[in-house]
Amino acid sequence: METFLPITYLNDFVFCPYSIYLHQVFDNNSEDLYSATPQQRGKAEHDAIDTFEEPSRPSKAVLKGIYVISNKLGVYGKIDTLYLNKKRLVESKYSITTIYQGYYYQLWAQYFALTEMGFEIEEIAFYSIRDKKTHPTKIPQQKEFEELRNHIRKIARFDFESAMNVNSVKCSHCIYASLCDKTNIDHVYA
Ligand code: SF4
Numbered sequence: 001m002e003t004f005l006p007i008t009y010l011n012d013f014v015f016c017p018y019s020i021y022l023h024q025v026f027d028n029n030s031e032d033l034y035s036a037t038p039q040q041r042g043k044a045e046h047d048a049i050d051t052f053e054e055p056s057r058p059s060k061a062v063l064k065g066i067y068v069i070s071n072k073l074g075v076y077g078k079i080d081t082l083y084l085n086k087k088r089l090v091e092s093k094y095s096i097t098t099i100y101q102g103y104y105y106q107l108w109a110q111y112f113a114l115t116e117m118g119f120e121i122e123e124i125a126f127y128s129i130r131d132k133k134t135h136p137t138k139i140p141q142q143k144e145f146e147e148l149r150n151h152i153r154k155i156a157r158f159d160f161e162s163a164m165n166v167n168s169v170k171c172s173h174c175i176y177a178s179l180c181d182k183t184n185i186d187h188v189y190a
Contacts (some may be wrong), residue, residue, distance in 0.1 A: 003154050004069065005155060007077030007109045010148075011102030013155045015170060021160040022176040026080035060084045073125045073152055080127075087122040089114065096128035099135060108140040 069076040081090045091107045126135040171185040
């Protein structure tokens with residue numbers, strides 16, 4: 001049976017590969033056990049997006065929180081919002097001050113999965129919920145597809161038992177810090 005990676009891993013791996021291992025370990029427990037305040041707030045805002053209903057009659061022109069899958073890349077996950085009429089895909093995050101490479105990988109994966117599923121997309125963008133800012137970005141091409149595929153292969157082949165460099169700044173902003181055996185640092189949200 002083929003194994004598919006969750007699209008969220010694409011960003012988590014860039015932040016810290018070991019966070020994926022910890023995510024798997026604690027996946028069966030309540031997220032409240034390890035979610036820090038900003039993550040809980042961001043998740044609440046995200047949940048609001050997933051369950052949002054149009055004020056009048058539900059619009060078939062907007063898809064929110066649907067699952068997508070790419071057989072070519074071997075990934076699956078949820079998108080935030082797809083405006084069908086505008087052919088516009090938007091990935092929302094609670095607060096965007098910097099667009100990290102991992103964010104691009106997530107959005108590119110969503111884009112490639114949707115196009116593989118037959119959707120037409122002409123625009124893609126990030127949306128920062130906290131300051132209501134939209135960040136349009138370029139549609140990924142073959143070069144980005146190859147980069148993404150290499151990133152996914154790297155995750156799939158990663159040895160979580162190998163030695164790794166621990167970045168204390170990242171650890172201090174990592175929701176798993178208090179549970180992580182690679183550091184004694186607690187996250188700043190504790
Ligand atoms: S606490 Fe540090 S080493 Fe552990 S998963 Fe988080 S960022 Fe990685």
